[in-house]
Amino acid sequence: MTHDPFLQALSALADAAQVETRASTLLTGLVDIATEHLAVDGAGIMVAESSGLRLAYASPDGFDALERIQETAGEGPCHDALTFDEPVVVDDLSDPVQTAWPEFVAGVLAAGYGSVLALPLTGGGRTWGTLDLYRRDPGTWRPAELAGAQVLAHLAVAYLTVADDRDEARRVQRELAHAGTHDALTGLPNRVLLFDRLEQALNAARRDAGLVAVFFIDLDRFKSVNDTFGHAAGDLVLTLLASRMSATLRRGDTLARLSGDEFVLVSADLAGDDPDARRAHVDTVTERLRHALARPVRIAEVDLVVSATIGVTFGGAGSDPDDLLADADRAMYRLKHAEPGARDHPGEPPERTGSHPVVRSARQLERELVRATAEEQLEVHYQPLVHRGGRRYAVEALLRWPHPHLGLLVATEFVDLAARSGLLVGIGQWVVRRVGTDLARWREQRPDSAPAVVYVNVSSREILDPALPEVVAETLRENGLRSDQLGLELLEGSFADPEVVTRLHEYVDRGHPLSIDDFGTGYSSLSRLVDLPVRLAKIDKSFVAGIEGDPRRRALVDAVVTVAEHLGLQVVAEGVETAAQASAVRDAGCHYLQGWWCGAPAPLTRLLDEARPSGSSGDAELPTPPA
Template sequence: MHPDPSDPHSEHHDAALLAAVAGLADTAAADAATDDLLRRLVEVAVEHLGVDGAGVVAAGTAGPGDLRLVHVSTGGPEAPERLQEQLAEGPCQDAALFGVDVVVDDLLDPVQTAWPSYVDSALAAGWRSVVAVPLLSGGRLGGVLDVYRRVPGTWRARELHWVRVLGHLAASYLALAADRDEARRAREDLEHASTHDALTGLPNRVLLFDRLDQALSSARRRGRGVAVLFVDLDRFKAVNDTFGHAAGDRVLAAVAARMRAELRDGDTLARLSGDEFVVVCDDLPATDDEGRQRDVDAVQARLRRALAPPVRLGDVDVVVSASTGVAHSGPGSTAEELLSEADAAMYRAKHPAGQATGTGGSLRDLERQLTRALPEGRLRLHHQPITDATGTVRAVEALLRWQHPTRGLLPAAEFVDLAEHCGMVVAFGRWVAQEACAHLARWRSAHGPAAPETVYVNLSARELADPELGRVLQDALERNGLEPGDLGLELLESSFIDPLVLPALHELQRRGHPLSIDDFGTGYSSLARLVDLPVRMAKVDKSLVAGIASDPRRRALLDAVVTVAVGLDVEVVAEGVESAEQAEALLAAGCDYLQGFHCGAPGPADEIDLRLR
């Protein structure tokens, strides 16, 4: 190793070693991987410490004994180093375990050794002396450096000093590299989380639009085409209602994995929200309509094949199908236009144009008529009372109706899905907010304290994503002299599967709007979900209310819902109350308010006037 201090060349050797150590620092700063840094450490040790061989191991995450051999110098002690890793014994293992240097002047000396298998291997390979130095920095073990000599002899203080210097400096560089790698992983994880769906790992809406924009730009440059497939699972709400949201999540994850496995490498599969998926197929023929359609048909066939096998949920097989809409790019297509066209095509596939709608006529006719409902003044707002134990009207729920020109008054259930798919639901929601506030202001003027405290309007997940929602609600309140606490907002529990909903709800709650969750209690994860929701009121689904007076199982579930809600300071409303017997049982179970035909049927604002008088 290095000569003693009297050697006139010692300063030269020291300078060379320091230069080599500086090179290690450069390697670390150059964003080198940890293993590359450790390999360079072995080269520096053999070249500048005057030893005959060296080896280095990296520390794992399972504790001090979790060591992995990274590198051995050329012609170095490979056999004993590998044996240390395999048997978890030897000077390297002791240095890691106790955090101290292990110095063995002669491997034949039994006083200095306690690892018979390792010693036999080292001696058989011609090694007689070893020093193991733990690479420690800030209490964190990065690995262990072993240096070997073929002849026995005492390791002098100067020699050990330089081995330790090299080891300690290398440990510092390893710690820096580890911190850099950890920061990079955290940054990558954050970037991934912001662009991918947490449940399925698929690209989310943000990344979907980015990929679609890139595909369209590339297609325009290369004279190619892009197709967008909008995939909506059929009757998926029934899966959540029957088996619970946790089971529904498992189905979604399984479906996503199957579809992804069937697509081409260049295709993008994204989860838009809920049970809606989007496939972007690029590099398609731009002018060969037949060829383009053939490629898209092949993709659709593979997706059908992926969904064909049932998904196993415990002892039950759940059959999943989907409706798909396709849109093809044109010369000036935008991502928003393509997605909207594919969405509309999916809706037409799910509800064929010639199919009866349940009220007579075709869906296409209904859609055309619905677009004229707002400008022609055919929307109506009815209200249903929400009463307390004394029968006093404490709040009302505003319910949208459509006065159809030939079919009479239609409830929202018969047209609101169509309104959402046609892009009219946001405009309808703005009209509802204005009307509901106007009605509440009129009741207060006429009836004073007897008027309802709050009017609740229903919002869809799409309305919550409207950036103008806050301004619209504030405008409705200011026009009618009301405060945010007077206008409650109600959502279906199924809406909370959309990741965009929860942040929007927190903002609305911060503004002062009371929030209510409808159809509560229908999903397996409902009670756990309630903890995260900023709601004042939870409406127990009517499926729990029916038979509550005589069914002990329904009563037990209702008791659980009420117990959790009370603990979270959430008021409970029982929906679908149709008899005095049900009302008595629900109030006895701890429900705060009742809603249903027993308490009052939905009706125009004038009927609420009569009720308040």
């Protein structure tokens, strides 16, 4: 062996490893170097798998059959090298003293090889496989040759480790990307991906003078399923129905879960000048959807039959995705309270409409929201953020609307309507003022249970409101509060707007703590977080759901926690509903927990009435929530 060519070959392979990510290619290069520079006649790499050893690569041509003797026989020097984690050296396989591995020895001698060296590939707490070297002539393996072989073994372990780390990083990245664009329960595209697909379909329609059909699918009386059988059964029904509806799609169609029991189907490539073809397409799609939903679902020994109301609208050149979805929503609401016969033709508005004591059209709901805002009918409820040890750190302010007919509506059920109708900024200012007066009252009447910080959810639009800084400052002055007691919480995607980041810097400079919601679902904007002193990062509840029994979800949470900690953030696990989930997110390293298991959102009056143990302000010991 001459050192220069050997080292040059190793250096060339190391350079290739900088851009080559496939372990198989790198291992092939190592085997070729061994046969060329270590004075051996044959070489192979065996990879350890759960079912045993598997041949990865062997050289020269035809030599793989010799290596496979160890793979099929389950015996040989490679097996012993792995078992004892040390090299196995046989100078002369024909020596009568050599009685181990009879099937292997017979095959090797018959092939004309007389000596073998097997080195274990172990490192990083893992056994990867073996490097096997063969010579035709028996003879002693010299120390320099053993050292060269060991160098190749170490490099093989390094390349396998790097390739595995790259694969794991890509897997986590794919899962993060998928979680940001797909519904955690059904696996369908979520609102983000829906609008992206709808925009693409409309762009194609503009080019081809075609149309896009949007079907708004609302399951009928689904709330009664949750009320009767529980939310777990309701989730099972939603998952099954989503799968059935997906099976009816054409290639290129998109079915998304919008929220709750609402789904949207985008169907593109429709002829723009053929109304009969459009009608036939709508009839075909709705018939398939209804047939898929009509099959009974077995829950708790009961066969449930779920129906749906389907509103349809069309768009093409000049259509706006938001308007198109709103039109389909309105079409669905019209059909909800139309004559039964009209529901068979969702593509046409009904001739007559009735009334329903619960259902509201988007326009009617907007009028009611305007009145509710003017009359200050909205409420703010507070949900605790609990330290992993069980002590409360802060609370999140959550907007609620006690609708006289629809019951208590959460913010997600009307915030988009508020944004479209121009009410969002005013509502945001009202929430800040209400939080200020509530916190001052809380600190005065129950200082033992008052939180250290109240986090208020704000949108990008609200952050850019030029009047908001003065509203915040005035609220603090009037209620005797410090800026560090009023925090701001934004979706991670908000950091993609440079102007929003600039405004946030101004709030941080004034002492307001920042919290990121849905951390990990918008990873493309993570680079901007480095420039902001953000305090908290909330892991979306879709990551937490099922974590206690799903190693893949646990790995995903571990990855998000790792990213957050490297950015200097403390992590809050949202949506913690069971003791098992609480234990799992604690084990994953989450600093704080939030969810119904830690405490349900409640108005201030209820919180003031609840008896709590005394303690230091903002760090009261919480009672153990039910499992």
